[in-house]
Amino acid sequence: MGSDVWVGPWRPHRPRGPIAALYSGPGPKYQLPPNTGYLLHDPSRPRAPAFTFGARLPTQRPTCGPGPGHLVPAHMTARGLDCAPAYSILGRPRDSAPFVTPGPGKYFPERAGNATYPCAPRHTIAPRNWGVCLEQQTPGPGAYSVPSLLGPRVIGKVSAPTYSIYGRSAVGSCFEDLSKTPGPCAYHVVNPGVYKARAPQFSMLARTSAPQDSTQNPGPAAYNVDQPRKPRGWSFGIRHSDYLASTLAKMDN
Numbered sequence: 001m002g003s004d005v006w007v008g009p010w011r012p013h014r015p016r017g018p019i020a021a022l023y024s025g026p027g028p029k030y031q032l033p034p035n036t037g038y039l040l041h042d043p044s045r046p047r048a049p050a051f052t053f054g055a056r057l058p059t060q061r062p063t064c065g066p067g068p069g070h071l072v073p074a075h076m077t078a079r080g081l082d083c084a085p086a087y088s089i090l091g092r093p094r095d096s097a098p099f100v101t102p103g104p105g106k107y108f109p110e111r112a113g114n115a116t117y118p119c120a121p122r123h124t125i126a127p128r129n130w131g132v133c134l135e136q137q138t139p140g141p142g143a144y145s146v147p148s149l150l151g152p153r154v155i156g157k158v159s160a161p162t163y164s165i166y167g168r169s170a171v172g173s174c175f176e177d178l179s180k181t182p183g184p185c186a187y188h189v190v191n192p193g194v195y196k197a198r199a200p201q202f203s204m205l206a207r208t209s210a211p212q213d214s215t216q217n218p219g220p221a222a223y224n225v226d227q228p229r230k231p232r233g234w235s236f237g238i239r240h241s242d243y244l245a246s247t248l249a250k251m252d253n
Contacts, residue, residue: 033042038050
């Protein structure tokens, strides 16, 4: 390649620093969020309210009012019919049941007494000791007892220390009878196996009886000691599992 191919002093060379052409970017797959619509709107731009057309709701119950074809009569007003009074002939009503209300002769005002006529106050003399015969339920002064101030269990007071005098103890005194003290024979010797390592223990059993059965058991002469024992051998096992399906080969006709 001659020097006349390149124009000017520029020649291909290694860049002195990193440039964007040396790195592979994702390309133009990044897009700015749209400014139209309601979903995925650009959060940095104001969003206008969006409305949707809803479906028509089903009627829950039929309308009770008349439709436009209903014709109001001309003589019908807001206060009723605007016409002359009309009369109709009805049947004779049945006789009602007689009243059971009492008459004037059923009342006796003279028996009302003080409830009807005014009269002067009247007093009666009652017996003087009308409550003596009843049993008195109220307790007298002797029914109450004042708590004692002696002893350790005084209610509402600080009790002083109390002491009691016991009898003289005979243990350790000159009056103790030492002849009643248990001697060495009164104590049992403790087995050393309780607090030391216990030695093995053996027991003698009774002589066992000869077998009573009549079975023919081989004797000592039935065994051949000189016969060599066959050494252990090995066998070849199967290569595959027993549960593996066999291979079906294509057979000739």
